[in-house]
Amino acid sequence: MNTVTTPQHLPDPPKPATRHFRAEKFDFWSFFFSGLTGLATLFILGILATILLNILVNGWSAISWHFVSTIPKKDFFDAKTTGVLPMIVGTSFRVIVMTIFVIPVGVITAIYLTEYAPNTSIITRIIRAAVNNLAGVPSIVFGLFGLGFFINFVGKNLDLVLNNTNAVWGQPALLWASLTLAVMTLPVVIVATEESLKAIPPGLREASLALGATKLETILRVVLPQALPGIMTGGILAVSRAAGEVAPILFTGVAYYMASLPTHLSDQFMDLGYHVFVLSTQSPNIDQTRPILYATVLVLLFLTFALNLVAILIRARVRKKLRALG
Amino acid sequence: MGIQRGHQARPGEWLAEKFIFLVSLSAILMVLLIFLFVAREALPVFFGQTNTALVQTPIPPDELEKHSPAELQAYLGVTPDQYAKMKPAMLRDLMEVKVEEQNDIPDDFRNDPDARINTTEWKYLLRAHQWTDYHKPEYIWQPVGQIQKYNIIPLVVGTLKVTLVGLLFAVPLAVGAAIYVSQLARPRLREILKPAIELLSGIPSVVVGFFALIVMATVLQSLFHYQTRLNALVAGLALGFAVIPVIFSIAEDALTSVPRAYTQAALALGASRWQTAWQIVLPAALPGVFAATVLGFGRAIGETMIVLMVCSASVMSWSVFDSARSITTTIAAEMAEAVSGGPHYRILFMLGALLFAATFVSNMIGDFVIHRFKQKLEGKR
Numbered sequence: 122m123n124t125v126t127t128p129q130h131l132p133d134p135p136k137p138a139t140r141h142f143r144a145e146k147f148d149f150w151s152f153f154f155s156g157l158t159g160l161a162t163l164f165i166l167g168i169l170a171t172i173l174l175n176i177l178v179n180g181w182s183a184i185s186w187h188f189v190s191t192i193p194k195k196d197f198f199d200a201k202t203t204g205v206l207p208m209i210v211g212t213s214f215r216v217i218v219m220t221i222f223v224i225p226v227g228v229i230t231a232i233y234l235t236e237y238a239p240n241t242s243i244i245t246r247i248i249r250a251a252v253n254n255l256a257g258v259p260s261i262v263f264g265l266f267g268l269g270f271f272i273n274f275v276g277k278n279l280d281l282v283l284n285n286t287n288a289v290w291g292q293p294a295l296l297w298a299s300l301t302l303a304v305m306t307l308p309v310v311i312v313a314t315e316e317s318l319k320a321i322p323p324g325l326r327e328a329s330l331a332l333g334a335t336k337l338e339t340i341l342r343v344v345l346p347q348a349l350p351g352i353m354t355g356g357i358l359a360v361s362r363a364a365g366e367v368a369p370i371l372f373t374g375v376a377y378y379m380a381s382l383p384t385h386l387s388d389q390f391m392d393l394g395y396h397v398f399v400l401s402t403q404s405p406n407i408d409q410t411r412p413i414l415y416a417t418v419l420v421l422l423f424l425t426f427a428l429n430l431v432a433i434l435i436r437a438r439v440r441k442k443l444r445a446l447g
Numbered sequence: 448m449g450i451q452r453g454h455q456a457r458p459g460e461w462l463a464e465k466f467i468f469l470v471s472l473s474a475i476l477m478v479l480l481i482f483l484f485v486a487r488e489a490l491p492v493f494f495g496q497t498n499t500a501l502v503q504t505p506i507p508p509d510e511l512e513k514h515s516p517a518e519l520q521a522y523l524g525v526t527p528d529q530y531a532k533m534k535p536a537m538l539r540d541l542m543e544v545k546v547e548e549q550n551d552i553p554d555d556f557r558n559d560p561d562a563r564i565n566t567t568e569w570k571y572l573l574r575a576h577q578w579t580d581y582h583k584p585e586y587i588w589q590p591v592g593q594i595q596k597y598n599i600i601p602l603v604v605g606t607l608k609v610t611l612v613g614l615l616f617a618v619p620l621a622v623g624a625a626i627y628v629s630q631l632a633r634p635r636l637r638e639i640l641k642p643a644i645e646l647l648s649g650i651p652s653v654v655v656g657f658f659a660l661i662v663m664a665t666v667l668q669s670l671f672h673y674q675t676r677l678n679a680l681v682a683g684l685a686l687g688f689a690v691i692p693v694i695f696s697i698a699e700d701a702l703t704s705v706p707r708a709y710t711q712a713a714l715a716l717g718a719s720r721w722q723t724a725w726q727i728v729l730p731a732a733l734p735g736v737f738a739a740t741v742l743g744f745g746r747a748i749g750e751t752m753i754v755l756m757v758c759s760a761s762v763m764s765w766s767v768f769d770s771a772r773s774i775t776t777t778i779a780a781e782m783a784e785a786v787s788g789g790p791h792y793r794i795l796f797m798l799g800a801l802l803f804a805a806t807f808v809s810n811m812i813g814d815f816v817i818h819r820f821k822q823k824l825e826g827k828r
Contacts, residue, residue: 151721155631161623162632162640165691169647172658172688226473233471237464250814251474257742257810258478258803259749261775262485265782265799269484273787304477311474337460365651368751368775372782394653394752401657402756411661418654429649433642 173422180419183412189420195378197396198404200413205420210382211295211390212424215374216364218299218386219306224356226303227310234311235318236340256308260368267301267373289387296386298374305369306359313358313436317351318344320442354435361428365421367394393421485803488796496520497567497790499595508542529788561594567790572599586763588772590781590791597794599801601763605679605771609754610747612683612767613690617747618740620687621694625736628695629702630710630724641699648692656756659685664757671768675758679771682757686747694743701735701817702728704824734820738813745809749802751775774798 191204277291376389404410575584713723760770785792
């Protein structure tokens with residue numbers, strides 16, 4: 122362009138017509154309230170950041186390999202000799218056993234709800250209502266349920282049938298804690314799996330059916346492989362939720378102290394979340410306990426939060442896919 | 448249609464379908480089992496079959512045959528199941544133990560009218576009673592000691608107090624953030640903000656409780672200079688942290704599902720983005736926001752570890768600067784000490800059943816409102 126030769130005295134060329142048909146008038150109250158909601162968002166993120174940073178900074182300085190890999194003595198409030206190995210093992214065990222029970226049941230229920238269930242039938246609506254309700258039952262009520270059903274009913278009768286003289290199953294145990302958690306996390310798995318099943322284009326199913334596959338074959342060979350990321354999300358979310366829960370295991374399996382690692386499903390176990398509770402409420406000297414408390418919280422948060430982050434990222438991708446479809 | 452023809456042509460397929468259907472019923476089964484088994488342990492309280500009166504008229508073991516089984520069950524504090532399994536000789540032994548127990552009661556209790564009261568009657572569970580050495584009728588939860596006092600009103604008040612503080616804190620923040628994220632933020636920002644806020648739900652409640660106990664309690668006390676360091680305010684605010692992601696998710700979902708035509712029409716008429724969000728989208732999504740609050744309430748009254756760690760003394764007071772003991776806390780803290788099958792144990796299960804009923808109702812209301820809301824938006828009503 123020959124801008125250099127443009128005469129200086131000519132008026133500016135008229136501006137091109139704007140694409141804004143609406144006059145952008147500044148409205149103070151709109152600005153004020155928009156800002157307020159923005160601040161609310163910021164505040165929530167601030168809380169999140171404060172909690173995480175506080176734990177990360179204080180926990181990082183207190184954590185060590187020795188701490189993570191030591192079985193503590195009876196007096197686990199002593200910062201020098203304590204460790205959290207049995208708690209890590211206990212929490213992992215109960216979560217793994219839980220996964221074995223909850224994933225198949227949750228996935229099959231989700232398959233029924235999306236692939237088979239007639240949408241309007243009463244039974245489908247009752248199942249959905251039950252799933253929603255299960256998600257809202259307070260965690261402590263699951264603990265009571267575990268005590269009343271698994272231990273006092275199933276366990277005691279199992280002991281009678283097996284002729285155990287001492288209570289083997291009719292007492293708090295790893296298995297009962299895991300089963301209680303499995304009942305609690307069932308809705309998490311169902312909802313996540315259902316979401317991912319719905320995101321699969323119907324065309325895939327129709328193509329498979331048109332090629333002569335049966336409905337079951339279509340589900341097993343076409344639908345499920347596609348839904349795998351979503352099922353994994355559900356599993357991870359369930360694991361991260363269960364790993365941090367303390368209330369359901371209070372009466373169903375957790376131990377205040379155990380000298381050895383749990384080796385059998387009927388053993389009690391130590392638990393990270395419960396240990397955080399014990400350290401922060403029963404400590405004889407909270408100032409001395411604080412470093413190990415922070416370190417324990419950091420380990421727990423690593424187990425639950427890191428998993429959660431992964432799940433949320435996968436879920437965001439699944440949702441994007443879902444939105445793109447319709 | 449495959450089901451009708453299929454079971455002859457492909458029995459395997461037919462069986463698998465039936466199996467899938469049966470497994471999917473497990474969610475219903477679990478809800479029923481939870482209700483059944485929590486209520487089962489609490490039934491004696493509902494039917495008035497427990498008796499905590501310290502001083503009872505002793506029945507001599509020789510008079511075993513003169514009394515009906517029901518009388519004896521109540522007298523000995525055994526369930527019908529246990530009673531049916533006992534042989535007469537064992538019953539006699541139990542009755543002798545009971546007589547000895549009665550003889551061992553200190554004299555000052557023998558003259559105390561409170562010692563003759565069955566404190567698990569509904570009258571004493573719900574209404575104020577003037578206990579010996581108290582100057583006026585009071586609501587007291589004190590399950591240990593010779594005379595156990597099981598008034599549940601302080602626990603209900605404690606639960607509501609903490610829950611209300613939590614909701615007053617969480618609802619404006621969560622709904623405000625939901626409006627911002629769904630209506631005002633740019634799409635790219637929204638993609639980041641939504642999962643970030645939902646991350647808050649990934650923090651275990653025991654960690655939130657720990658943070659409230661170790662950090663927040665101290666900070667808040669130095670800000671407001673109140674007496675009790677661990678009070679309902681701290682617990683309520685911490686509870687708010689746990690409830691925010693619940694309310695946010697549901698409210699954001701409801702706001703987003705308002706048809707874009709509403710928003711575009713308002714903007715075309717010259718409304719600002721805020722005016723559209725506040726006057727068009729929010730009213731349209733109001734049932735969803737209401738449901739979010741109700742579901743948040745259900746989550747808050749059921750939250751255990753936060754309140755358990757932050758405050759636990761049961762005092763009958765509505766002040767947020769006093770301590771509070773919620774129903775969940777009571778169950779969590781006392782179940783380990785309660786004798787299995789005893790009155791304390793039964794009352795704790797009764798509290799659990801109440802809690803279950805309360806959350807059941809609030810979940811039902813929340814889900815129903817959301818269901819209607821979605822149907823209305825889809826024009827299916």
